[in-house]
Amino acid sequence: xxxRSERTSRVSRASVRQHQELRQARYQSKASRExxxxxxxxxxxxxxxxxxxxxxxTRLCGAQAAQLFLLKGDMFRLSRVAGxxxxxxxxxxxxxxxxxxxxxxxxxSAEDRHTxxxxxxxxxxxxxxxxxxxxxxxxxxxxxxxxxEDEVVGVLSMWRTDVKPFDDxxxxxxxxxxxxxxxxxxxxxxxxxxxxxxxELASKVAQLEALRxxxxxxxxxxxxxxxxxxxxxxxxxxxxxxxxxxxxxxxxSDSFHVRAAFGSSPDLLKQLRAITIRRExxxxxxxxxxxxxxxxxxxAEAELDPHLDILFRDGWRSVLAVPMLRGDKIVxxxxxxxxxxxxxxxxxxxxxxxFATQSALAIVNARLFRELETKTKxxxxxxxxxxxFLASMSHELRTPLNAVIGFSEVLLDRLFGExxxxxxxxxxxxxxxxxxxxxLLNDILDLSKVEAGQMLIEPSRFEVGSVLDWAMAMLRERAxxxxxxxxxxxxxxVGVIEADERKFKQVVLNLVSNAVKFTPDGGSVSITACREGxxxxxxxxxxxxxxxxxxxxxIFESFQQGGRGASKExxxxxxxxxxxxxxxxxxxxxxxxxxxxxGSTFGFSIPGLPELGxxxxxxxxxxxxxxxxxxxxxxxxxxxxxxxxxxxxxALRAGDGVEGLELxxxxxxxxxxxxxxxxxxxxxHVLAELKADPVTVEIPVVIASVVDDQSQGMALGADVYxxxxxxxxxxxxxxxxxxxx
Amino acid sequence: MTPRRILVVEDNPLNxxxxxxxxxxxxxxxxxxxxxxxxxxxxxxxxxxLVLMDLQLPGIDGTETLRRLRQGSLGRNVPVVAVTAFAMAxxxxxxxxxxxxxxxxxxxxxxxxxxxxDAFMSxxxx
Numbered sequence: 121x122x123x124r125s126e127r128t129s130r131v132s133r134a135s136v137r138q139h140q141e142l143r144q145a146r147y148q149s150k151a152s153r154e155x156x157x158x159x160x161x162x163x164x165x166x167x168x169x170x171x172x173x174x175x176x177x178t179r180l181c182g183a184q185a186a187q188l189f190l191l192k193g194d195m196f197r198l199s200r201v202a203g204x205x206x207x208x209x210x211x212x213x214x215x216x217x218x219x220x221x222x223x224x225x226x227x228x229s230a231e232d233r234h235t236x237x238x239x240x241x242x243x244x245x246x247x248x249x250x251x252x253x254x255x256x257x258x259x260x261x262x263x264x265x266x267x268x269e270d271e272v273v274g275v276l277s278m279w280r281t282d283v284k285p286f287d288d289x290x291x292x293x294x295x296x297x298x299x300x301x302x303x304x305x306x307x308x309x310x311x312x313x314x315x316x317x318x319x320e321l322a323s324k325v326a327q328l329e330a331l332r333x334x335x336x337x338x339x340x341x342x343x344x345x346x347x348x349x350x351x352x353x354x355x356x357x358x359x360x361x362x363x364x365x366x367x368x369x370x371x372x373s374d375s376f377h378v379r380a381a382f383g384s385s386p387d388l389l390k391q392l393r394a395i396t397i398r399r400e401x402x403x404x405x406x407x408x409x410x411x412x413x414x415x416x417x418x419x420a421e422a423e424l425d426p427h428l429d430i431l432f433r434d435g436w437r438s439v440l441a442v443p444m445l446r447g448d449k450i451v452x453x454x455x456x457x458x459x460x461x462x463x464x465x466x467x468x469x470x471x472x473x474x475f476a477t478q479s480a481l482a483i484v485n486a487r488l489f490r491e492l493e494t495k496t497k498x499x500x501x502x503x504x505x506x507x508x509f510l511a512s513m514s515h516e517l518r519t520p521l522n523a524v525i526g527f528s529e530v531l532l533d534r535l536f537g538e539x540x541x542x543x544x545x546x547x548x549x550x551x552x553x554x555x556x557x558x559x560l561l562n563d564i565l566d567l568s569k570v571e572a573g574q575m576l577i578e579p580s581r582f583e584v585g586s587v588l589d590w591a592m593a594m595l596r597e598r599a600x601x602x603x604x605x606x607x608x609x610x611x612x613x614v615g616v617i618e619a620d621e622r623k624f625k626q627v628v629l630n631l632v633s634n635a636v637k638f639t640p641d642g643g644s645v646s647i648t649a650c651r652e653g654x655x656x657x658x659x660x661x662x663x664x665x666x667x668x669x670x671x672x673x674x675i676f677e678s679f680q681q682g683g684r685g686a687s688k689e690x691x692x693x694x695x696x697x698x699x700x701x702x703x704x705x706x707x708x709x710x711x712x713x714x715x716x717x718x719g720s721t722f723g724f725s726i727p728g729l730p731e732l733g734x735x736x737x738x739x740x741x742x743x744x745x746x747x748x749x750x751x752x753x754x755x756x757x758x759x760x761x762x763x764x765x766x767x768x769x770x771a772l773r774a775g776d777g778v779e780g781l782e783l784x785x786x787x788x789x790x791x792x793x794x795x796x797x798x799x800x801x802x803x804x805h806v807l808a809e810l811k812a813d814p815v816t817v818e819i820p821v822v823i824a825s826v827v828d829d830q831s832q833g834m835a836l837g838a839d840v841y842x843x844x845x846x847x848x849x850x851x852x853x854x855x856x857x858x859x860x861x
Numbered sequence: 862m863t864p865r866r867i868l869v870v871e872d873n874p875l876n877x878x879x880x881x882x883x884x885x886x887x888x889x890x891x892x893x894x895x896x897x898x899x900x901x902x903x904x905x906x907x908x909x910x911l912v913l914m915d916l917q918l919p920g921i922d923g924t925e926t927l928r929r930l931r932q933g934s935l936g937r938n939v940p941v942v943a944v945t946a947f948a949m950a951x952x953x954x955x956x957x958x959x960x961x962x963x964x965x966x967x968x969x970x971x972x973x974x975x976x977x978x979d980a981f982m983s984x985x986x987x
Contacts, residue, residue: 518968805979
């Protein structure tokens with residue numbers, strides 16, 4: 121029985137102990153749960169959790185008091201307390217924190233990084249904080265380190281005022297609380313760094329926003345004062361100061377003046393504007409000279425220059441001046457001020473330097489812009505003067521030329537009596553010089569029109585071969601005089617082009633006339649036209665004196681005849697310049713290939729040929745009899761050309777009476793096909809002129825017109841009178857009847 | 862048949878003389894005017910058969926003179942021809958838009974002028 125009862129009591133003792141342990145474990149886990157739950161809520165205040173930690177430690181470990189010490193610098197300072205801790209002790213600890221050494225359990229546990237217990241502090245010879253013991257009266261001490269990322273960050277400590285060591289379970293419990301406390305501390309740490317990062321980020325964002333606004337203002341075409349206002353406003357707001365100003369440097373007076381301000385009363389501004397801030401012996405000046413931010417943290421203590429004096433009187437107490445430089449040049453100084461005393465932190469200086477750079481940029485940009493604007497206006501005025509001058513000069517000079525050319529013509533034509541051969545020769549010289557001057561004036565006017573963008577391109581469709589033949593015809597007389605042969609070769613796939621005919625003629629005539637001019641007697645000039653895709657390539661090759669390589673680009677410049685014997689031959693010196701400009705205007709280009717003493721090839725390429733397969737086949741057959749067609753209606757001309765296609769005839773075209781007459785006199789064709797209603801000079805007069813001139817009287821004339829006046833036509837000497845519309849057979853018959861076919 | 866009268870309005874005395882002499886030689890009766898105002902007065906007193914008018918005149922210019930001529934006694938029946946120093950297409954167009962019956966380019970050709978003038982006179986109604 122006793123055995124049984126003994127066993128029973130043993131069992132029951134064990135069961136009681138087990139029961140107690142279980143309860144302890146429950147407490148413990150409940151405490152942990154509470155701590156962790158508090159941790160979960162701790163977003164608001166993690167300090168609550170630490171309070172929970174020390175509270176639970178005191179309660180669960182049967183201690184009189186528990187403390188949390190945190191390492192600050194190299195000392196442990198009291199952070200949290202629970203249980204019975206006298207106020208005196210707490211106050212005393214403030215001034216006498218615990219060192220990290222062996223004089224306390226706190227120091228020992230931190231040094232050894234594990235838990236330390238002193239059974240009775242009064243009996244520990246190494247214990248050194250009897251000052252604390254006297255205030256709190258503890259005897260048994262237990263401390264355990266809180267370790268975060270391998271670093272001791274704090275110590276959790278508890279005491280009993282009687283000598284009763286903490287057992288292993290209590291020790292383990294404290295260690296667990298230390299771990300939990302460490303977690304909380306890490307959390308707090310994270311929170312704190314997050315918060316500061318957040319604040320840093322927010323301030324960075326604000327800075328970036330401000331800088332963006334400033335950058336935008338600098339980049340925009342805003343008025344400079346507005347840009348600087350924005351800069352100084354943003355600078356003051358961002359640095360949370362009270363006011364600021366931008367002082368612009370004026371080189372001519374070697375001083376600074378207020379350009380923009382923020383947080384400044386009208387009265388202050390008025391005063392600041394009234395003074396001259398010299399570069400010497402002022403804060404603003406020194407900042408610029410030394411190229412570094414300078415600050416005065418208490419104006420009451422500082423030596424005041426006139427500028428600072430005004431600020432001080434207006435109630436300002438601290439000032440930071442930041443230089444605004446562009447390269448090495450002083451542009452100005454940004455001044456930020458506060459109504460309170462105090463220094464300006466380095467980050468603020470850095471930020472303000474960015475603002476200062478932006479301000480400098482804005483000011484420099486504005487100055488450049490202003491300069492550019494002035495220059496542009498001056499140039500515009502100059503260019504307008506030039507155009508007006510050219511236009512009026514051209515008119516003023518042409519008017520007297522009209523008389524020079526006209527009266528010499530009157531005399532040369534012996535309108536009012538006979539003249540002798542010498543007189544006629546001199547009159548021809550006068551007439552030639554007048555014409556030359558007129559050409560020069562026309563070229564100058566054309567060039568100035570091209571330069572002013574006033575030369576318009578008027579495209580039409582015309583046959584390339586006809587124009588080349590026309591150019592050849594215009595120069596035949598001169599070429600024959602110098603025994604120069606001119607040939608024209610047009611590729612079979614080059615027919616009609618869409619381009620400005622008048623200007624095309626001008627360019628071709630210029631090149632061919634140059635070639636004839638610079639080719640020695642007995643030489644040759646060949647004109648070719650070929651296709652390059654839908655572009656037309658025209659070349660004029662001579663056997664002339666050539667152009668040295670060094671002059672080949674210069675020759676296209678005004679008044680350059682590039683050592684091509686300019687003294688012998690006269691020209692305006694503007695022809696090639698003008699031709700190249702016209703070709704460029706037509707969307708093409710002009711070039712030169714030349715070998716001195718061998719010859720030159722001037723070429724140009726212009727767009728406007730139809731796609732292959734769409735073009736009108738060329739009707740040219742080398743050196744055939746020429747028929748001049750005079751008609752202002754392009755469709756009629758095209759039709760007649762089409763009729764003549766395949767016949768052994770070269771057709772040359774003229775668009776009005778004057779041009780027709782000129783062409784006929786030059787080429788002396790085998791026949792003329794003449795319209796009556798013509799611009800400038802009508803068909804009747806062309807006919808009359810032809811028949812009145814012994815040189816042209818024999819040239820047969822076929823009239824093709826809607827005008828029905830055969831009797832007048834025949835009376836004036838026309839050979840055939842056709843009424844439009846004219847059929848192909850009618851035309852061919854007519855040309856046959858006059859012997860042109 | 863009395864010779865046909867041509868009114869020449871031209872401010873440059875030499876050019877005026879040239880045109881006058883050439884036209885007189887060709888058998889025309891030439892009346893001179895050195896400005897638009899004078900041209901208007903002469904045309905009012907003794908209406909010509911044709912007017913040759915410089916475009917750039919002192920005082921009222923050629924275009925304005927033409928407008929007043931048309932409103933006055935000259936009416937629409939007498940051809941008025943512009944004499945212009947500008948050989949550009951836009952100037953020709955401007956002249957024709959302004960209501961001139963035609964134009965003669967400067968420098969005038971002594972040989973072509975009588976024919977040109979004759980064409981403008983007989984060309985009416987064609």
